[in-house]
Amino acid sequence: MTEVKQLVKGLADQYGRNEECLLPILQGIVTSEQHISEDAMVEVARELNISAAQVYGTATFYSFLHTKPLGKYVIRVCKTITCMMHGKNQIIKELESLLKVNLGETTHDGKFTLMETNCLGQCHKGPAMLINDKPYTDLTPEKVREIVMMYRNKELRSN
Amino acid sequence: MAEKINLKIDNIAVNIDEGSTILEAARKINIRIPTLCHHEDLCVAGNCRVCMVEQVDSDRLLPSCAMPVSEGMEILTNSLKVRSARKQVVELLVSEHRADCTRCYKNGKCELQELSSEYIVGENGFIDLVPLKNYSIDNFSPSIIKDDSKCIRCQRCVRTCNQLQNIGALSVAYKGEHMKVSSFYEKPMYEVVCTNCGQCINRCPTGALTEKTYFDEVWSALNSEKKHVVVQTAPAVRIALGEALGMPAGEIVTGKLVSALRRLGFNSVLDTDFTADLTIIEEGNELLQRLKKALVDGDTSVKLPMTTSCSPGWVKFIEHAFPEYLENVSTAKSPQQMFGALAKTFYAKKIGVEPENMVSISVMPCTAKKYEADRPEMRSSGYKDVDYVLTTRELALMIKQAGIDFASLPDDEYDSIMGESSGAAVIFGATGGVMEAALRTAYEVVTGREVPFENLNITPVRGMEDVKEATIKIENVLPEWSFLEGAELKTCVAHGLSNAKKVMEAVKAGTAEYHFIEIMACPGGCLGGGGQPIPTSPAIRKKRSEAIYREDALKPIRKSHENPEVVHIYEEFLKEPLGKKSHELLHTHYTERNRY
Numbered sequence: 001m002t003e004v005k006q007l008v009k010g011l012a013d014q015y016g017r018n019e020e021c022l023l024p025i026l027q028g029i030v031t032s033e034q035h036i037s038e039d040a041m042v043e044v045a046r047e048l049n050i051s052a053a054q055v056y057g058t059a060t061f062y063s064f065l066h067t068k069p070l071g072k073y074v075i076r077v078c079k080t081i082t083c084m085m086h087g088k089n090q091i092i093k094e095l096e097s098l099l100k101v102n103l104g105e106t107t108h109d110g111k112f113t114l115m116e117t118n119c120l121g122q123c124h125k126g127p128a129m130l131i132n133d134k135p136y137t138d139l140t141p142e143k144v145r146e147i148v149m150m151y152r153n154k155e156l157r158s159n
Numbered sequence: 160m161a162e163k164i165n166l167k168i169d170n171i172a173v174n175i176d177e178g179s180t181i182l183e184a185a186r187k188i189n190i191r192i193p194t195l196c197h198h199e200d201l202c203v204a205g206n207c208r209v210c211m212v213e214q215v216d217s218d219r220l221l222p223s224c225a226m227p228v229s230e231g232m233e234i235l236t237n238s239l240k241v242r243s244a245r246k247q248v249v250e251l252l253v254s255e256h257r258a259d260c261t262r263c264y265k266n267g268k269c270e271l272q273e274l275s276s277e278y279i280v281g282e283n284g285f286i287d288l289v290p291l292k293n294y295s296i297d298n299f300s301p302s303i304i305k306d307d308s309k310c311i312r313c314q315r316c317v318r319t320c321n322q323l324q325n326i327g328a329l330s331v332a333y334k335g336e337h338m339k340v341s342s343f344y345e346k347p348m349y350e351v352v353c354t355n356c357g358q359c360i361n362r363c364p365t366g367a368l369t370e371k372t373y374f375d376e377v378w379s380a381l382n383s384e385k386k387h388v389v390v391q392t393a394p395a396v397r398i399a400l401g402e403a404l405g406m407p408a409g410e411i412v413t414g415k416l417v418s419a420l421r422r423l424g425f426n427s428v429l430d431t432d433f434t435a436d437l438t439i440i441e442e443g444n445e446l447l448q449r450l451k452k453a454l455v456d457g458d459t460s461v462k463l464p465m466t467t468s469c470s471p472g473w474v475k476f477i478e479h480a481f482p483e484y485l486e487n488v489s490t491a492k493s494p495q496q497m498f499g500a501l502a503k504t505f506y507a508k509k510i511g512v513e514p515e516n517m518v519s520i521s522v523m524p525c526t527a528k529k530y531e532a533d534r535p536e537m538r539s540s541g542y543k544d545v546d547y548v549l550t551t552r553e554l555a556l557m558i559k560q561a562g563i564d565f566a567s568l569p570d571d572e573y574d575s576i577m578g579e580s581s582g583a584a585v586i587f588g589a590t591g592g593v594m595e596a597a598l599r600t601a602y603e604v605v606t607g608r609e610v611p612f613e614n615l616n617i618t619p620v621r622g623m624e625d626v627k628e629a630t631i632k633i634e635n636v637l638p639e640w641s642f643l644e645g646a647e648l649k650t651c652v653a654h655g656l657s658n659a660k661k662v663m664e665a666v667k668a669g670t671a672e673y674h675f676i677e678i679m680a681c682p683g684g685c686l687g688g689g690g691q692p693i694p695t696s697p698a699i700r701k702k703r704s705e706a707i708y709r710e711d712a713l714k715p716i717r718k719s720h721e722n723p724e725v726v727h728i729y730e731e732f733l734k735e736p737l738g739k740k741s742h743e744l745l746h747t748h749y750t751e752r753n754r755y
């Protein structure tokens with residue numbers, strides 16, 4: 001059995017094989033693989049006896065279920081109205097120039113992916129962003145530079 | 160009995176069963192409310208919002224297709240509020256739609272176009288968003304073209320593919336402004352589980368899903384001096400073509416169809432019904448041979464139940480979904496492909512035409528037949544056995560282009576050698592028809608007597624039930640079939656692939672014991688095929704079905720084995736059923752395919 005087959009089978013054993021188990025299984029794949037590959041989707045479809053297109057439809061619907069490989073650190077900047085009014089565009093510009101990628105892209109070293117997301121529930125402290133699971137709020141371009149520096153240094157130390 | 164509800168629509172009183180929708184109530188009193196996502200064959204979606212109506216004393220508009228009636232309700236379908244909402248909905252849809260009507264295959268047959276013309280969507284609508292969208296067109300499949308720029312996301316196709324067919328080749332992907340109807344990983348339809356049945360095409364209100372057309376290629380062949388163009392027509396075309404040419408559903412137009420094909424310039428006008436009869440002989444004998452091997456020789460490698468193989472949508476479905484059962488599928492080719500293989504061999508020789516100068520065309524109620532004709536194994540004659548497959552709709556278009564007034568055409572007869580057919584062949588076009596045809600012949604081969612049903616009408620396998628079962632007791636058999644004495648032949652008939660899936664799951668679970676299963680991919684059988692005139696509905700399919708059984712009853716020959724041209728082709732060319740020539744030309748094999 002291939003690795004992904006094993007992973008999906010294990011998740012299906014854990015959560016069940018009804019249609020409503022689709023979401024927890026997909027989340028489980030993201031937790032261990034970060035993104036849901038084409039092969040993984042086919043395996044999920046097989047395990048739950050549903051169509052692969054349906055798995056794809058569900059996976060592409062949710063912002064936190066990825067269908068493409070991402071960097072080690074996924075930066076998600078809130079794009080919703082309050083953060084927009086607090087200047088999320090400057091934050092994104094700053095990140096783009098720091099990381100040398102456009103929105104939606106991953107850096108060449110595979111460390112950072114820059115994305116937008118919907119409201120993070122931090123509107124009173126906007127602009128806000130997430131790096132993996134960690135929220136950062138009241139962002140300014142200076143603050144963003146410091147945060148990115150911190151992650152870069154962390155990476156250097158771990159090498 | 161359901162409770163009755165009283166309500167008023169546009170000040171007209173209506174009395175209707177509880178649970179009915181406002182839309183149904185309005186239709187009952189002949190008030191038309193426009194709809195787009197609604198379809199009689201499908202569950203309610205309520206997503207297009209073009210069917211909005213106003214409830215008096217309420218400030219909300221209601222979607223009439225989804226809203227059940229309630230006592231004392233007062234509904235307005237034509238108030239200022241309704242009209243302006245409706246117009247805006249249409250304008251919004253058009254703002255995201257590549258409204259390229261003059262270049263569109265659906266021009267004149269498009270529900271969105273019809274609504275836009277009714278509500279005069281002018282220049283002052285919303286800004287055109289199409290240039291900002293990254294729409295793509297998928298035209299890799301020999302059967303289907305999917306053009307996302309024409310899609311209004313009504314999801315009729317998604318519901319068709321999931322509900323009626325239980326394939327799920329199409330699903331809704333992404334959300335909000337990016338939402339689209341997508342195959343797995345947005346792969347071309349050609350590469351995914353799509354069976355090419357075309358049921359989604361039949362229900363798409365716009366030009367987003369259409370068949371790939373070949374009429375231009377056919378016109379070129381017809382205009383070429385050097386080419387001898389042979390055409391075959393499937394059973395279900397003759398009872399539906401009229402609908403696309405202004406006639407009511409359920410008219411038998413066989414004679415006019417033949418006249419029209421001659422007028423268009425086809426050199427030989429022949430009949431797929433001839434090879435339908437031939438299919439019965441080959442497939443019937445294959446069944447008897449499998450039964451003999453299993454019962455007499457104790458051969459455990461013989462696969463039963465045997466299933467039919469004439470529906471290419473069904474064949475592709477089983478290749479994807481139940482590949483472990485491929486050996487259960489009859490090896491007999493579909494009538495279309497049997498015809499193609501014989502046209503460029505037997506028939507070409509008979510009429511003294513070189514097969515390379517012959518162009519073989521078929522007119523089919525089906526879009527899956529286009530894919531079938533393209534399969535690499537369908538070249539038994541040494542050439543592509545069937546060059547181009549036209550749908551019933553495409554032929555109707557060619558007849559219009561040629562300026563022929565179809566309704567006033569005289570009746571004409573098919574050419575001979577491969578043009579004669581029995582009533583058994585005609586009913587191939589309806590669910591249960593192949594089973595009935597096979598039983599009429601097999602029972603007689605085994606017992607020497609006709610099937611014990613009045614006028615040969617095997618009614619238990621007729622009708623539109625999802626799955627039909629019939630058991631035929633075989634008694635007083637001829638000596639060479641003594642092993643079948645007293646046997647009960649268990650048969651099953653299913654139409655629509657969701658029913659096919661149910662049957663195959665029962666077979667797999669061991670809860671169903673059948674000897675012979677007939678499966679047609681489309682609801683109602685070929686009469687409801689993906690290439691048939693649009694629209695389709697249960698009532699239309701019922702009319703077509705009645706026409707098919709009328710045509711059967713009118714035929715002087717009712718049994719495949721009594722078709723004189725079939726008898727003749729065995730004497731002169733094929734020699735015997737399942738013989739060497741048959742294996743070369745009339746039988747095939749299947750391929751396991753992927754899960755997505």
Ligand code: SF4
Binds near residue numbers: 256259266270272309
């Ligand atoms: S799908 Fe309908 S509205 Fe769109 S271009 Fe074609 S005919 Fe026009």
Ligand code: SF4
Binds near residue numbers: 319326353356
């Ligand atoms: S052709 Fe049939 S199987 Fe293919 S997408 Fe349409 S409904 Fe589904």
Ligand code: SF4
Binds near residue numbers: 310312316362363
């Ligand atoms: S392809 Fe046709 S049926 Fe499907 S959602 Fe689009 S417009 Fe509706």
Ligand code: FES
Binds near residue numbers: 083126
């Ligand atoms: S709007 Fe940005 S966190 Fe709510």
Ligand code: FES
Binds near residue numbers: 196207225
């Ligand atoms: S027809 Fe009622 S919402 Fe689409």
